[in-house]
Amino acid sequence: MHFPVYKKIRIGFFIAFTVIIAASIFSYLVAKNLLDNAGRLNHAIEVSKRLEVITRQLKEAEAAIRGYNLTKDSSFLNPTMQERSTRIEKEYLLLRKITAENPRQQRHLDTLRQLLTIKYEQLMSGSQRVTVARQETSVKEGEKAADRLDRKVQDMIRIEESQVHEKSKLFHFFSVLWVPVIFISSIVAILIGIYSYVTLTREFRLQLHIESKMKSYQRDLQQNISLLNKTNQELEQFAYVASHDLQEPLRKISTFSDRLQMKYQEHLPPDAIQLIDRMVSAVARMRVLINDLLVFSRAGRITPESITRVDMNVLLQEVLTDLEVTLEEKKVTVTYDSLPEIEGSDTSFHQLFQNILANAIKFASPDRPLVITIRQEVLTGRELGLVKENRWDTLFCRISIADNGIGFDPAFAERIFLIFQRLHGISEYTGTGIGLAICKKIVDSHNGFIFAEGEPGQGATFIVVLPLTQNNKNED
Template identity: 90%
Template sequence: MHFPVHKKIRIGFFIAFTVIIAASIFSYLVAKNLLENAGRLNHAIEVSKRLEVITRQLKEAEAAIRGYNLTKDSSFLDPSMKERSKRIEREYLLLRQITAESPQQQRHLDTLRDLLAIKYRQLMSGSHAVTVARQESSVKEGEKSMDKLDRKVQDMIRIEESQVHEKARLFHFFSVLWVPVIFISSIVAILIGIYSYVTLTREFRLQLHIESKMKSYQRDLQQNISLLNKTNQELEQFAYVASHDLQEPLRKISTFSDRLQMKYKDQLPPDATQLIDRMVSAVSRMRVLINDLLVFSRAGRITPESITTIDMNVLLQEVLADLEVTLEEKNVTVTTETLPVIEGSATSFHQLFQNILANAIKFASPNRPLEIHIRQQVLSGRELGFVKENRWDTPFCRISIEDNGIGFDPAFAERIFLIFQRLHGISEYSGTGIGLAICKKIVDSHNGFIFAEGMPNKGATFIIVLPLAQTNKNEN
């Protein structure tokens, strides 16, 4: 299965982006765990520090009592036990505030408060002991109490150490994975970047090659267009000159045949008279054919200067006026809807409608009066359904010319627009087979479309689709 280059690059960048996001999330988790570990370590150090301060102050107070009892020197009681107790209380409150988020430590602090209260009473009683026995008893009770305090302090320190150890293990787990993950992510991102660079470079070179070829093709096409225009001009000149030169011998043949008939009419045998009549008829057909070829060579030749805004209703009335005599002779009924204003060549449109109407009159059915109905509908290119996507928003006028003449086989719907194509013999219907070819050429030159529909002995419909406004180039 082949993937376009832009899809490959899009998938590659999506993978790289996903890898970078995953690596960023993992790095965030590692950094967060590192900060939490550092915070937990600082917390443990702070708790240990406060507990150490409390323990040290208790021991100092106890040592001061012992010194006083031994020496009776009152300087050992400075600062006093009450002042020392306040200091220990401040440290205790700070410790309680530090461990506020740990219910287990709070319970230990509750026990520690009770032990501190007992120790305070022992210190106060020790400072007033007067007998040796009383002093010894106070010392022993102080040691027991101090042992309990030390154990409780150690319990609290072990809790802090266990939490620090747990955080350290989690950090170790993330730190072990972090380096490989970042390394692999970097490698993947680098590989995708290299692939994208190589692909884009190759695509860029291919684009340059295509642009170079396109410029070469454009130059060749421009040369061919210039050559074609030159050839067309030469052909038009040739057709005009050839037709003009052909007219001269035809005029001479016609003149000589007329003189022959007028001068020797009574002397010619019947066979000779018949041959001269057939020669005159052939000359007439040849003259019509040459004139039609001239019209065909000039049909559809429009320039920006020849394009004007045309009221199709006025133009259609002019065409009907030109055909008035024939319409009356054939007893033809023409009905028409109101047509829109269309940009184009008035001369070309006049010839277009005149050819189609004349064609309908020529192929009228001998069994019924001829009726011609002209209808219109303004549609967008999208609604028409057969124009290119770049013209979907262009407004078009769809004109249908329907008659109830002899019609034609639908198999010949496209053939009738080809030059010299006839569906009937010349003995049945006159004509050169150029009229509808001229119509197609005119419609094509106006960026439009023409179709024909028909049924034998029922009639024919010619559909002309023209844009309401013309552009500078052919867009069919």
């Protein structure tokens, strides 16, 4: 399966973007874990520091009391036990605040509070004068209380150390993966970037090559158009000159044949007279053919100056007036809808409808009176279904001209619009086979369509589709 370049680049950038996002999220997790680990470590250090301060101050207080009991020197009681207790209490409150989010540590602190209360009482009683027996008892009780305090402090420190250890393990896990993930994602992003750069560079060079070729083709096309216009002008001049020059010998042949008949008709045998009549008939057909060719060469040539809004109702009346004599002779009935205004060449439209109506009259059925029905409907390009997407919003008029004449085989529906194409012999129906070709040329020049439908013995329908305006010049 071949993917376009833009799809490949889009997929590549999507993958690179996804990899970068994943690496960013992973880096965020690593950084967050690192900060959490550092915060937990600082917390553990702070808790240990406060516990160490409490323990040290208790030991200093005990040492002061022992020194006082041994020496009776009151300087050992400076600062007093009350001041030392206040300091210890301050550290304890700070420690409770630090561990406020840890219920387990709070329970240990509750127990520590009880032990400190006992210790305060021992310190306060030890600072007073007592007997030797009482001092020994106080020392033993102090040692027991100190052991219990030490154990509780160690329990709290172990809790902090375990939490630090858990955070360290998680950080170690992320830190082990972080470097490979960042390395791999960077390699992937770099490879995709290199691939995108190479692809875009190749595409850019290809685009430059195509633009260069297009400019070359446009120059060649412009030259060919100029040459074609020149050739068309020469052909038009040739057609005019040829038709004019051919008319002269035809006139001479016609004149001489008339004189020959008038002057020597009585002296000519019947065979000679018949030959002269056939020659006159051939000259007449030749004259019609030359005139039709001249009309065909000029048909469909429209310029911006010749385009106007044509009232098709007025135009149809003019065409029917031109054919009035023939319509009365053939007893033709013509019915038609009200037609809209259409932009185009008035002369070309006149010729278009006159040729189609004349064609219907010529191929009328001898078994029944001829009836011609003209219907119209306005459709958008989308509804019409014949144009490209860029003309879907253009309005078109679909005109159908139906008759009940002799009709034709549907297999010849396209052939009848070709020049010199005849479905009947010249002895049956007159004509040069150019009329419908002229109609197609006129419709094509107005960016429209023409079709024919028919059934032998049933009649024919010619469908003409014309845009209401000539703003869109795109051919379909």
